[in-house]
Structures are given as structure tokens and as C-alpha cells.
Amino acid sequence: MRRKITSLLAGLGLVGAALLATSGTAQSHGYTDSPISRQQLCGIGTVKHCGQIQWEPPSVEGPKGFPTRGPADGHICSGGIGRFSELDDPRGGAWPATQVTAGQNYTFNWRIEARHATTDFRYYITKDGYDPTQPLTRADLEPQPFLTVPFGGKLPGSTVSHSGTLPQKSGKHLILGVWTISDTGNAFYACSDVQF
Template identity: 35%
Template sequence: MSIKRSALSVGVIGAAVLAVAATTAGTAAAHGTMTNPVSRVAACYAEGPENPKSQICKDLVAMSGTQPLYDWNEVNIANADGHHQALIPDGKLCSANRDKYKALDLPRADWPATPVSAGAFTFKFRTTAPHLGTQTVYITKQSWDPTQPLKWSDLDPTPVAQVPVTRTATDGYYNYAGTLPQRTGRQLLYTIWQRSDSPEAFYSCSDIDFGKASAAQLAAAQPAAAPAAQAPAVPSEEQITAGLSKSTVAHHGHGGNPNEPAGAVVPTASAAVGGGSPTGPLLLAGAAAIGVGWAGMVLRRRRFEAVRRDS
């Protein structure tokens, strides 16, 4: 009877080991940011964290250091679960109310801005760990003042794009179409990526410029307004790879591989995450082998003790 009870206990423990392994295999976090139009954090990272070129990016580093830029793909809330407005107060939208990224909320009219025009637009979102979910992109109302803290009420409630995203990213990017409405002057696009396989959500602010700013915008923006410029730079793949050693983003790439360095990225080739990763089965197989071996050892020990007692 004692051997049977031991076998039952071993089975329960073995099942627990397998459950832990299964959980570990599926905990890879999704990360990324908008790159067309380029987000604030990506634009400043592209300038170079150690020697940024624009005044606003210099001020970001002076306020928060270089780490927020090396961690450009991590403006998130782990337990958002769709409750974005409840968790992020007015004035904190671009940072997702995280102190680490507070400089992204600076109400300035000199953030690097992508020139755009009304009509069809192709969005590009660089993801370093793609996962199931929905990306929703909102635009500010024409009345938005870029020199005032961004509020939820500044966003037009009608998205300019809303698409489901999957575990597959083409060359490391989600690419999808949207439509920009008529606007003038500086505006902002606010992207929310709510995962459906986790309560985690990611956020990004992308400054855009329709040109021909209204008189009210020009008056509000002085003296901070900068002249219209070319499209801001986007982080290159070489720069992203080179910055991994300084990243503290701990999603360990895609697929939950604990041997990947912090901040490891999806390579720029079509990549599937989750079910397509070999890591999960390997972890499960390893856990199963450990559980079986340990169970056998315990049972042999129990039988040996039982024989000794009987003799």
C-alpha cells in the first residue's frame, strides 16, 4: 500500500513538473513599437542613445538616462487586460504611466514627426516577439495642442486602423493598412497592442505632420515649434542587434528560450512564435525525462525499504 501511495505522490509531483514546464514554454512576452510612422522612443533610439541629435531626444536622455531608449520595445503594462483608460491617467499616455518612460510624455512640438497626408497609409510595427492580439491606432483631434499633456479626450474615438495580429511577423514587422483623415499641422497617432493570449498591452506615440498648421496650432506651438523636416530616422536592424547587450527587456526573445539573451529579437525573416517554436516541446520532453527518472528512483528506494522490513 505504501508503494502505491508513493507512486501516486510521484505521479502528482511529475505532473506538477510538467505543468511548470508547459507554463514556462508559453510565457514569452510580446514586444515592439511603431516604426511607420516612427514612435517617439524609436525615433530617439535611432538618433543614438549616447549622442542624440535633436533637442527633445537630448532632453529625454537628460531626464531619464539612456536605458529607456535601449528598452525601446517595452512600453507596456503587464496586466492591462483592456483597461487602458483606467490604468493610464491623462498626461501619461505615451509612457503608459511608467516612470521609466516619463520623458515620452513631454508636451512639446519638436518631437521628430513623420510627414503624412490624408488617405491610405501603411503602418509598420517592429515586433521582437509577435503574439496574438489586436493593434488599434487612434489619431488626435484637429483641436489637439501638442504643447499640452496628451489626454484621452484628445483622441478621436474612431480608430484609423484596427487589425488582428498573429504569431507570425513578416521580416520582424506587422504591416497593415489604415486611413488617415483630413488634418492640418502636427498630430499624433496612439497605438495600443492588446494581446489576446495574455493581459499584457503595449503602447506607442508617433508624431506626424500634415503640414499647413492652423493659426491656433502655430500660436500654441511657439516658441517650441520646429520647422517642417524630413521623415525622422528609424532604428536599423544593425542598430537593434548592436543594442541588445544594453537592453534590460527580459522577454528572452520568442518562444521562451531561457538561453537567449535579454532583449533577443525576432530575426528579420518570417518568424512564427508559440506553437511553431521547438523550445516548448524540448522543455516538455526534458521535464518528462526528469520526472520519469526521479519517479523511478523513488519507487526503487521504496521497494528496497519494503523488502528490508519484510525480511
């Protein structure tokens, strides 16, 4: 009898460990692939020496409430997650940039690996005079998003696409995508370098 109880407890321990292991991977959630985000560039190997983000592109999750709350200045692209700090490194302004045209209608795409009830998707862009050789701060961004897509608490699909008009800009800029979750205290952050 004692052997059966011991075996049962050991089995339950293995099940618990398996649940913890799988819930750890379920922490992955989503990222932009159009325009391509820094985390995806690392994940597909286009950009090297990215640290842990190369294995976890959908995991850039930080506090929601941007811009009044959220990741600290200089740590926005990593969502404030230290192990993803390579995303905050401007690399001398050498991050590959998606070619875009000012005023064009552009389709933004997110790849969603774990669906969450969603408040909205918001897109911010850097101000004129932005220096791509410096880490991103709030002062670098226009104060209002140029596109907000309300979601009303609905669950997104495995991909989400929506269109908006790109602002009138020239030169190299950065678009910050923020996917705000409605039923947690977090949001997902994706920095995409673009060239107008």
C-alpha cells in the same frame, strides 16, 4: 560528496540567475517605426535626453483595455511606466513629426522583438484643436480608432505591416498605436507625432 552537492547547487544557482537575466531582456516587445514612434526616435539617438527608453524602445507595455482602461491620462505615451516618462513630455511640441497627407493610404509598421498572441492593432488620432505642447490625454483623442486590424489570437512576425486611410486632418497631430495582447493583461503603446 558534500563538495559535489555544493558545486551542483552553485551551478544550478548560476543557471537560475542566467534564466532570470535573460527573461528580463525578453520583456522587450515592439514599437512602431512607420510612422516613427517617440521611443524609436530616442532609441536611434535622433532625440536626446530620453532616459532609459533610449535602451528599451520596445518596452512600452501597460495595461490593456484602452481607452476605458490602460495608462492614466498624461502617461499614455509611456504606457504608464515611470522610467519612460520622457515619452510623455511634449517637449514644447518639438518632437520630430512624420510628414503625412490627409486621406492618403498609409502603411503602418511595427517591429516585434518578442512575439505574443495578438487580439488586434488599433490606431487613434488626436482631435482637431489638439495642442502638441501638452501631455496626451484621452480627451485629446478621437473616441474611436480610425484603423483596427484584428489578429484573432495569432502570433505576429518580427515585422507587421498593414494599410489604412489617414483621417482628414491638418497641422500637427499624434497617432497612438496600441498592440493588444490576447493572452496577458497588457498592451504595447506607441506615440507617433505626424504633420499633415
